[in-house]
Amino acid sequence: MRTARLVALTAVSLLIALTLIARLGVWDALFPPSIPTFGASMVRPFNLTDTNGHKVTEHDMLGRPAVVFFGFTYCPEVCPTTLADLTNWLAELGPDADRLGVFFVSVDPARDTPTELGKYLSSFDPRIRGLTGNAADIDGIAKAFGIYYQRVEIEGGGYTMDHTASVLLLDSSGRFAGTISYQEAKEVAVAKLKRLAHSADGA
Amino acid sequence: MMNARTIRVALSSAVVLLLVNLISAAVAHDYALGELKIVRPWTHATPTGATTGVAYMSLTNTGSVPIRLTGASTPAAQRVEIHMMSVEGGVMRMRLVPGFDIAPGATVELEPGGMHLMLVGLNRQLHQEDAIPLTLAFGNGATISIDLHVEAIGGGPSAHNH
Ligand SMILES: [Cu+2]
Numbered sequence: 001m002r003t004a005r006l007v008a009l010t011a012v013s014l015l016i017a018l019t020l021i022a023r024l025g026v027w028d029a030l031f032p033p034s035i036p037t038f039g040a041s042m043v044r045p046f047n048l049t050d051t052n053g054h055k056v057t058e059h060d061m062l063g064r065p066a067v068v069f070f071g072f073t074y075c076p077e078v079c080p081t082t083l084a085d086l087t088n089w090l091a092e093l094g095p096d097a098d099r100l101g102v103f104f105v106s107v108d109p110a111r112d113t114p115t116e117l118g119k120y121l122s123s124f125d126p127r128i129r130g131l132t133g134n135a136a137d138i139d140g141i142a143k144a145f146g147i148y149y150q151r152v153e154i155e156g157g158g159y160t161m162d163h164t165a166s167v168l169l170l171d172s173s174g175r176f177a178g179t180i181s182y183q184e185a186k187e188v189a190v191a192k193l194k195r196l197a198h199s200a201d202g203a
Numbered sequence: 204m205m206n207a208r209t210i211r212v213a214l215s216s217a218v219v220l221l222l223v224n225l226i227s228a229a230v231a232h233d234y235a236l237g238e239l240k241i242v243r244p245w246t247h248a249t250p251t252g253a254t255t256g257v258a259y260m261s262l263t264n265t266g267s268v269p270i271r272l273t274g275a276s277t278p279a280a281q282r283v284e285i286h287m288m289s290v291e292g293g294v295m296r297m298r299l300v301p302g303f304d305i306a307p308g309a310t311v312e313l314e315p316g317g318m319h320l321m322l323v324g325l326n327r328q329l330h331q332e333d334a335i336p337l338t339l340a341f342g343n344g345a346t347i348s349i350d351l352h353v354e355a356i357g358g359g360p361s362a363h364n365h
Binding site: 026074075076077078079081082083084085088106116119120121122123124148154155156158160161163164165166179181182183 | 233247249250251252253254255256259270284288290293294295296297298299315321322323355356357358362
């Protein structure tokens with residue numbers, strides 16, 4: 001009788017603990033995705049939608065070096081600043097910019113519909129391709145790229161997203177080739193992109 | 204035909220104009236409320252359809268008692284929140300704070316990468332060079348209306364100076 005109650009109690013506590021870990025993002029908070037190692041293969045199969053409603057898969061990210069940034073349109077500072085930086089860097093790169101695929105992936109697909117995302121990105125370089133999708137697909141690509149993101153409720157209504165603020169660089173085979181951190185000096189960022197743009201030259 | 208005198212007059216008027224512009228720019232962006240100095244309040248222009256904006260400024264308490272910022276409002280947005288923002292380990296995090304104290308003699312900087320006022324539910328796009336009215340509210344009941352100078356998206360007086 002006592003043993004049975006103990007087993008039941010343990011089972012219930014375990015269930016509660018597992019639910020908390022799964023539902024509240026405790027796992028992600030305890031073990032945020034780590035920075036990948038150079039040359040690690042990053043791109044896994046995915047199904048997303050661009051701002052014109054077209055399907056985008058991993059094949060659209062392979063074949064030429066890619067520059068990928070994760071964010072959301074309700075973001076007050078980091079995302080618009082980084083998109084403006086990307087716009088300036090691409091202009092600075094000149095024709096080399098056309099060797100790169102540039103992607104902005106939403107970590108807030110519930111609010112960032114293709115239409116909203118398209119409107120938002122119209123303020124930046126048109127080569128920045130906006131991607132959104134359903135929650136599971138976004139989660140898949142974020143995990144594959146080692147991107148941390150977490151919904152945070154705001155007292156009094158609404159929510160915001162904590163998220164990785166670095167720009168990811170991938171070579172043409174989808175392997176990790178570095179990052180550009182938030183507010184990185186322009187010369188450094190442009191040099192990294194230039195190197196990335198020519199990384200496929202010898203291949 | 205430009206003679207030396209014309210050139211001299213033209214040059215000196217250009218210098219005077221430049222000085223006037225610099226001085227008025229500095230004056231136009233600073234405010235005082237009692238012992239509180241508010242220096243260079245500004246914001247970023249917003250992308251098309253953006254629903255959030257920010258406000259940055261430098262707040263200096265020249266008095267001998269703490270001053271507490273408790274809130275703000277603007278006709279350009281549904282509400283204004285005080286946010287603590289950080290970028291650590293490559294991750295951006297943002298949290299609501301109810302207010303903050305400016306200690307006697309201290310300066311609190313609201314700036315990119317740190318604390319900011321967040322304009323939530325923007326009802327208009329903020330365009331570069333616009334002036335956006337903002338009212339700050341303090342713990343002692345005082346309020347002051349200031350104008351945020353709109354800088355380029357991602358630009359600003361203190362951004363990218365490293
Ligand atoms: Cu904020």
